[in-house]
Each structure stands twice: as C-alpha cells, then as structure tokens.
Amino acid sequence: MKNLKYKKLLEERREWYKSIEKVYCPILKEYVIFNSKGFHHLRYSDGRARTIKEQMYKLGLLPLVIPVIKNSDKIDEYKKTSFNRKEIEYWILREKVGLQKTLTKVILRRIGTGNITFYSVMKRGSKKLSER
DSSP, X not given: OHHHHHHHHHHXXXXXXXXXXXXXXTTTTEEEEXXXXXXXXXXXXXXXXXXXXXXXXXXXXXXXXXXXXXXXOSOSEEEEEEETTEEEEEEEEEEEETTTTEEEEEEEEEETTSOEEEEEEEETTSOOGGGO
C-alpha cells in the first residue's frame, strides 16, 4: 500500500516539477532553473537511492520550494568549492512558508558559469553545508 502511495506521489511531483522550468529569485537577482539533476537529487544521494521514506519527505516538501525562492530576503548560507576543476557554488535560502509556516531550507547550486539550479529541499534542523 505504501508503495502505491509513493508511486502516485512520485508521478504527481514529477509532472509538477517538469512544468516549472524556472523561477525568479529576487535575492539572487537571477532565475533558478529546475532541471532533471535537481529532481534526481531528491531521489538519490551519493549515487545511491534514498529510502522511500526520505524520498516521500523530500517530494512532500516540493510545493514549498517556489515560495522560499520568491520570498527569501536573505541568503542563509553560501559556500564555494571545486570539483574536477570546476567551481561549484551553493546557496541556502531559509523561509517560513506554507499554511503551517514550515521553516524550509532550499539549496541552490551553480556549476562553473552555468545557471543557478534547484538542488534540494529540507525542513529546519537538517545539516548545514559546512557539516557535509
């Protein structure tokens, strides 16, 4: 039964995610692109599938991502690193959104000189970039 619930949620969120394409982020003064890598990261981490429970958690938070991107008035955390000679930048935006005013963290990423893309979402109390 849980598997059916998961599959239904996955398909609904996948269709919704594909329909977004991009969202303007006033604090970064740029569009955030919603590509397949962001959706993939909701389901996989370090090359391994996340548990069904964790995937459902992240998929369930997806509707809160756009309000966080549009309404954040500050960058909560910024990190610059490099991998395979490419510079990678990460931004964490944190905002209370939704009917329950859930403190939600959205991670955005840029590789090299590419676009800023959606990377992940989580609720408060999750690890900071510097703890990874």
